[in-house]
Amino acid sequence: MTIREAVDAGDLDRLIRLVDGLCSSQDWDRVVELRDRCRHAVERGLQLWPAAEFAEYRLALEAPPVFAGPVVVAGAGRNALGPLWEVVASTHRWGELRDHIPPGPARSLAAHERVMRGEDLTGEESFDPGVLDLPVRILDWEPAYGLAEYRSNEADFPTERPRLGSLEVGAAGGEVDDPESAEALLALALPWREQSNGQVAVAVVEGTAESAIAALDAGPVIGTEVDAATAIGVMAWTAASGGAYGRRRGSPMGRFGAWWAAAALAGVEWPPDPDGFADDLAALRWLLWEPAGAAPGWSGSVAAESADEGVAWALLAVDRHREEVEGE
Numbered sequence: 001m002t003i004r005e006a007v008d009a010g011d012l013d014r015l016i017r018l019v020d021g022l023c024s025s026q027d028w029d030r031v032v033e034l035r036d037r038c039r040h041a042v043e044r045g046l047q048l049w050p051a052a053e054f055a056e057y058r059l060a061l062e063a064p065p066v067f068a069g070p071v072v073v074a075g076a077g078r079n080a081l082g083p084l085w086e087v088v089a090s091t092h093r094w095g096e097l098r099d100h101i102p103p104g105p106a107r108s109l110a111a112h113e114r115v116m117r118g119e120d121l122t123g124e125e126s127f128d129p130g131v132l133d134l135p136v137r138i139l140d141w142e143p144a145y146g147l148a149e150y151r152s153n154e155a156d157f158p159t160e161r162p163r164l165g166s167l168e169v170g171a172a173g174g175e176v177d178d179p180e181s182a183e184a185l186l187a188l189a190l191p192w193r194e195q196s197n198g199q200v201a202v203a204v205v206e207g208t209a210e211s212a213i214a215a216l217d218a219g220p221v222i223g224t225e226v227d228a229a230t231a232i233g234v235m236a237w238t239a240a241s242g243g244a245y246g247r248r249r250g251s252p253m254g255r256f257g258a259w260w261a262a263a264a265l266a267g268v269e270w271p272p273d274p275d276g277f278a279d280d281l282a283a284l285r286w287l288l289w290e291p292a293g294a295a296p297g298w299s300g301s302v303a304a305e306s307a308d309e310g311v312a313w314a315l316l317a318v319d320r321h322r323e324e325v326e327g328e
Contacts, residue, residue: 003030007037007048015051023058023152028067031055053079060088061150068092069100072110078247081155082148086250089113090150098126105131112136112252116145132256133271141278143233147251148240157248159237161299162230167223167289172215173205176311184264188239188257189300189317195246198298198319205312209287209303212314223289223303228281231302232258234288238300243319265304265313283308294318 006014015038022031038052056071057080068088071077077084085106088097094114101107108131115121120137121129129136138145146159182202192198203215213221239261240254249257263272266280287303297320305312 003034003037007034007041007046010041010046010048012048012051015048016054019051019055019058020152023062026063028059028063031059031063032067035059050079053077056084057081057087058152060084061091061152065092065096065100069097070102072097072101072106074104074106076106081150082248083109083250085110086113086148086248086252087150089117090148094119094121094124094126108132109250109252112255113250116147116251116255132252134252134256134259135274139274139278141229143229143236145233145251145255146237146240148248157237157241159234161234161288162224162226164222164224164288164290166292167210167213167221167287169210169214169221171211172203172217173207173211173312175215176204176206178204178311178313181261181264181313184261185302185313185315188235188261188315189243189319191246191249192241192243192298192300192317192319196243196319197245197322198243199316201316203314205314206310207305207312209285209305209312209314212305212312213287213289213303216314216316218291218316220292221289222292223287226286226288228262228278228284228286231286231288231304232262232281234300235261235302238298238302238317241298241300243298244321265306267306267309289314290318291316297321 006018035052035055038048041048059071060068072085072088089110094111108127111127112132115136122137149156182204185202189200193200201216203212205212205215235258236254239257240249240251242248262281263270268280284304284306290299290301300317303314
């Protein structure tokens with residue numbers, strides 16, 4: 001069966017299998033043809049966009065840069081396992097992609113993903129670093145960020161979290177009006193609540209990190225004190241994710257969200273001085289925590305306190321698949 005016949009038949013399962021076969025044989029021109037025919041089929045009332053998006057995802061992931069780069073445009077891959085600029089940069093170096101990704105924010109985000117994966121793009125003029133206003137290299141004090149692992153039909157989004165133990169939080173602290181830092185913390189996990197099943201809340205109080213956690217009234221909790229780099233890594237993972245069902249934002253957006261929130265808590269103007277930011281963050285006390293007995297799932301709850309200011313912050317961010325919720 002030709003690609004045209006498969007598209008005319010409107011059989012999505014057959015089209016998906018055809019994409020698999022074409023990718024296995026590395027027939028990238030025909031993958032592009034299938035994508036284009038599926039896109040145009042909507043004009044005839046055929047809803048074949050899932051096959052078109054699957055073809056674009058496989059092109060970004062597996063094809064040579066001359067085929068992979070052009071799919072990285074605004075609006076592409078809305079229902080893919082992750083943003084296509086993250087997918088393409090997970091398997092191609094920036095030097096390979098530079099001449100093939102069209103201009104626009106997605107181009108810069110792909111470059112920042114390569115930074116997340118260890119490339120130092122200092123002095124590189126082929127993209128706009130100001131899209132995120134972050135260093136275009138990973139600094140010595142930064143953590144080993146949890147990065148997406150994409151495959152043909154699935155993806156993993158791993159992160160390393162320290163073991164949490166019993167944590168006594170005591171009484172809640174008095175509420176503090178600090179909308180800027182509260183908004184920055186909330187933004188880390190807002191898609192978990194808006195697009196998925198997540199429970200997300202923020203407290204800003206007078207007192208300790210424990211008293212900020214207590215203000216969220218989450219019941220018994222577990223937690224542990226961590227250094228600033230570990231907290232940044234977890235916040236970045238949270239902000240990169242969409243939770244169980246929300247749209248993934250990608251690792252560079254996660255790094256940006258973590259830096260933005262941490263700068264707000266530390267009272268540092270944006271953009272922070274990369275050389276001094278580590279000291280600013282080390283001046284805060286950081287905790288990772290979550291409600292005790294919570295079923296395994298997405299967990300990005302963090303708390304911090306400034307002893308100098310007598311202020312503390314806590315973010316509750318948890319999410320699960322629907323079947324886990326229904327099984328309670």
